Amino acid sequence: MSITENESQDILGRSDLNDIEAILSITNEDAEAVQHIVKNNADTIFTWDYSLTRPALRKLYEKAKVGQWNASTDLDWSINVDEEKQVAMDLAAFASGLTPAHYGGTTLSKWGDKEWTEFAIEQRRWSLSQFLHGEQGALICTAKIVETVPWYDAKLYASTQVMDEARHVEVFARYLDEKLEGGYQINAHLRALLDDIVTDSRWDMTYLGMQIMVEGLALAAFGYMHQLTGEPLLKKLLRYVMSDEARHVAFGVLSLQEVYAQMSDAEIKERQIFAFEASLRMRDRFLQQEVWERMGIDPRKIMPVVLNDPTRVFFQQMLFSKIVPNCKKLGLLDRNDSWLRRRFEEIGVIQFEDFEDTGEEYLAFEIGKDIATPA
Numbered sequence: 001m002s003i004t005e006n007e008s009q010d011i012l013g014r015s016d017l018n019d020i021e022a023i024l025s026i027t028n029e030d031a032e033a034v035q036h037i038v039k040n041n042a043d044t045i046f047t048w049d050y051s052l053t054r055p056a057l058r059k060l061y062e063k064a065k066v067g068q069w070n071a072s073t074d075l076d077w078s079i080n081v082d083e084e085k086q087v088a089m090d091l092a093a094f095a096s097g098l099t100p101a102h103y104g105g106t107t108l109s110k111w112g113d114k115e116w117t118e119f120a121i122e123q124r125r126w127s128l129s130q131f132l133h134g135e136q137g138a139l140i141c142t143a144k145i146v147e148t149v150p151w152y153d154a155k156l157y158a159s160t161q162v163m164d165e166a167r168h169v170e171v172f173a174r175y176l177d178e179k180l181e182g183g184y185q186i187n188a189h190l191r192a193l194l195d196d197i198v199t200d201s202r203w204d205m206t207y208l209g210m211q212i213m214v215e216g217l218a219l220a221a222f223g224y225m226h227q228l229t230g231e232p233l234l235k236k237l238l239r240y241v242m243s244d245e246a247r248h249v250a251f252g253v254l255s256l257q258e259v260y261a262q263m264s265d266a267e268i269k270e271r272q273i274f275a276f277e278a279s280l281r282m283r284d285r286f287l288q289q290e291v292w293e294r295m296g297i298d299p300r301k302i303m304p305v306v307l308n309d310p311t312r313v314f315f316q317q318m319l320f321s322k323i324v325p326n327c328k329k330l331g332l333l334d335r336n337d338s339w340l341r342r343r344f345e346e347i348g349v350i351q352f353e354d355f356e357d358t359g360e361e362y363l364a365f366e367i368g369k370d371i372a373t374p375a
């Protein structure tokens, strides 16, 4: 049973999930704005129960206290980054995330090394910019969790994540400013997703949207960039961020497992729909329409070809390699006649369901340990 047009219309406001025109029509209309205000509808909860009832969260909290690092002193910001040279080197390793040979008969077939390098530089700027904006989203969501989660252990842990996220915003902003001469505004699809997460009044939705979906995707994306870049400052920066990020995803898995086991089918269905909607918003942002525009290419013309680019399809699917096993561990895949499983089958990511989930994996990501190459 595939998703019906009505369901798609309800979830995303378009009847065809892959309607390129509809996806591209969502753009950032106030690109010059320096503020974006959303209403926070959630209750703030005090707890007077200071007993330690969740040892897994307490263990994570202890790990977080010793896992702190200082972006100013642990990273060598004096490293000179020659963008063009660096991207050319990285290009050899993983091209630009695209397959140049796939573009015969399009404007891109006229591109030489110069244009591909320029594209790769813009793409890196764009990607790191979206990481930066996503990190601010994480900072805000985690501060919100401190207020809204009813459990003492979780409030303590979340407070450490607030500090972690401040550090992540700091490093990405600094890298973009000092090494890449500036970045991009937030992508409209990412902003819509962050808005959905922040405005929802239910405390577990903040976790589901941020810790499971956004950070699950970030952990996979950081892993690929870390593995593929030869730029030493970026590589180390990503490694440090990943050591924190793996804990954050574990925080989501450990907390929600308990809550979702007790929820009714109707409540779980709302979570399944939320997870699927978040997946589509994240998928749509990876069309990187702003990069095409900056390159002088009409996204509407090139997108049908880009969507079938085998390298891009591979990278995009891999971004779900943490999300799908974590959703499985939370019981979200198979409740309600496997509703979410069917949706993940449709968007081609169900094959990751038995990859390692992130409930314990954070231990392997601690600084100083060799991290496994993403499969």
Ligand SMILES: [Fe+2]
Residues within 6 Å of the ligand: 135, 138, 164, 165, 168, 245
């Ligand atoms: Fe982060």
Ligand SMILES: [Fe+2]
Residues within 6 Å of the ligand: 138, 165, 215, 244, 245, 248
């Ligand atoms: Fe995080």
